[in-house]
Amino acid sequence: MKKSIYFMALIAVLCTLSCKKKSQEKEPAYTCSTCMTTPEALAANDATNKGIYKGVVIGSTGTIKFNIANTGTTITAILVLDGVTANLTSTVAWTAGQAYTSAFTGKLGTADVSITFSVDATGTTPVISTSSIPGHPNTSFNLIKETSTNLIECFEGTYSTTKPETGTFNIVLSRTLRKFKGSSRTTGSTTSNPISGTIDSNNNLVEDGNIICLLSGDELNGSFTDNDGKKVTVKGKRTF
Incomplete structure (x- = not known):
């Protein structure tokens, strides 16, 4: 009988130590598995307003990326707001040596979205001048141009x-x-x-x-x- 009691006590101690060790173990550090680890922007676009612009959004919460002819003539934007993605397009072509301004339009779910993006000829001052995102009034944006080394x-x-x-x-x-x-x-x-x-x-x-x-x-x-x-x-x- 005593042996059984001692055995049960030993099991209880081992379980306690095991549980304590697990509780003290740190959770692994978070890593964004879908995020880029190197720039998408091409070196040829570093000193122009062509290229990649990335930013954050508040009015709910989200991110946005503008691709201004980074690898050709395609000009698009991707808005992610509260986990919902909107693929936006522009009808304004890029012209070398000139500032670029265009409305980017598309749908967020079933809602029509329009965001007007502007940047000077060198790509140093990207801004969103106006935006219309139903259900997300007074949205604010912060953008930075990416370069081939940044x-x-x-x-x-x-x-x-x-x-x-x-x-x-x-x-x-x-x-x-x-x-x-x-x-x-x-x-x-x-x-x-x-x-x-x-x-x-x-x-x-x-x-x-x-x-x-x-x-x-x-x-x-x-x-x-x-x-x-x-x-x-x-x-x-x-x-x-």
Whole structure:
């Protein structure tokens, strides 16, 4: 009888140790398996407005990519909003040495979408001047041109504060240029707050001298104290 009790006690101890070990094991780091690891942009387009432009969207949440004749004459855009993809097309041809402006149209589900994209002749100032996305009013965009040596990455995330307050936190960045920009938007709001800054040598995202979060692989995590003394916690993952 005593042997049975000792045996059962030993099993219980081993189970406890095994469960404790499993609970202490860290989850594997997130990796965006569908994201590019090298630039799509061609070197021949680096100094022109031809090429690839990538960005993040807030008004819900998502990403967008413009292909302005990167490998030929095809001009298209791909918008992903809340996991739904819209393939957009343009009817305006690219002309060397001139600024490019065009409406890109298509459907998001069954809804008609129109987004007007503009960029100067050198490709340095891409903007969305107007957009019509039914069900997604007051959408904001942040774009960066990709070059043959400069991979552009898009991160979608959230923030929460001790105010309390929650919202969306989306950024687009370049590890090569050590820069980022994006927007945040409070849940329920229709306006976005711009975000921009640099990536320091420790891979911290820094805005106005304040560390916002850490860039680690395909993840963003961190917290900081805002101007009102409230703690802000940021989490995000690369999605494009």
